[in-house]
Amino acid sequence: MARVYVIGTMDTKGEELHFAAGCLRRAGAEPVLVDVGTRGAGQGADVTAAEIAAHHPEGAGVVLGRDDRGAAVAAMAEALTRWLSARDDIGAVLGMGGSGNTALVTQAMRALPIGTPKLMVSTVASGNVAPYVGPSDLAMMYSVVDVAGINAISRRVIANAAHAAAGMALNAPPAAGAAEKPGLGLSMFGVTTACVTMLREALEATHECYVFHATGAGGQSMEKLADSGLVAALLDITTTEVPDFLVGGVFPCTEDRLGAVIRTRLPYVGSVGAVDMVNFGAKETVPARFQSRNLYVHNPQVTLMRTTPEENRAIAEFLLARLNRMEGPVRFLLPLGGVSAIDVPGMPFHDPAADAALFETIRAGFVPAPNRRLIEVPAAINDRAFADAALAAFREIA
16 A cells, blocks of 8 residues: 555644655655644645644544644644554655654554554654654654655655655565465563573464563564554563663553453463662663672673562552453462572572462462462472463463
8 A cells, every 4th residue: 555644733734745746756756744733834735734733532632723832732742643543545655853742743643553653753763762663663753854844854854754655655565465474473581591592493384473571672672563463372481671661761551551362352371580680781770779789790781680579569469450350361380499580599580478478469460360360389490390370371371
């Protein structure tokens, strides 16, 4: 499909958006100009700002004509997200603008499935783009000069972006066919690599295995694939992003961790891999309040902090609040011999009291059901016995 949605504020960026549309036509794609301006109507839009604003759940009045520009932009972002997510004819999406329009358009882009081409030309694309990209596969292109008129630089940059969007729309790969192997998401960290490698090697003959590094964005990306219908099941062995979220580490998940499993009801096999640690950068970056804790220098850029019994109880409660809401087939495994490579006898994070707090809280709060079962394995997470138990649980439900 070669329809490219070109999105921006037509009242201030009309010339640039029309230039991009012309480039798309010459490349053989069909441009659709979408106005998301909140201050005034632009000229020549195929989809007006009023049409987009009408998709806000509270109506166009909360989007257009507001004195609070920030609130208006946030409301337009919600309206655009709803409108764009309902489209079934998207070949690609091309956005252009400054910081406000970048935040607005990329919010809607992130809601689109993985694989839908998304390209944002932005004045902020040379800095930290994590808040704009999130777990999505959208591409950011630095505009070099401001998106403020057509000149020798902007003409080349916008043309390149338009041709890239056209190329993605015109040359989209075929959708996954029924004969292809089903996708499987697996979460992994350095200290759970042995376990996940055994699982991957056992399953890659029958499944397309996608392994995600549990660094905050990794877990979000895995669940984005689940929401996008691109995986058939999850083997979520490594939930280490939860302690980072609760305690303040550098690889946190969000409040929505495991939300995709609840929404999609996909087969889910999970565990507590690497929840014995909170991640920080170099040792000198560890907050002062944690300097007296059990710290382990994983490498010069990564310092790990052992979780306490109190923190482990909070981690367990976070997981339970989501596990008990899952209505699809669920198996959750507890590795009683240790939750990571360094949480075993003789290793620096071996702490039976902390592990006991984790396991006891999960035992007490887990609500078994015909679809949902807790499995305790008398082995460490990287032992063959645990991998075999996880593999058996997966084959039972998936």
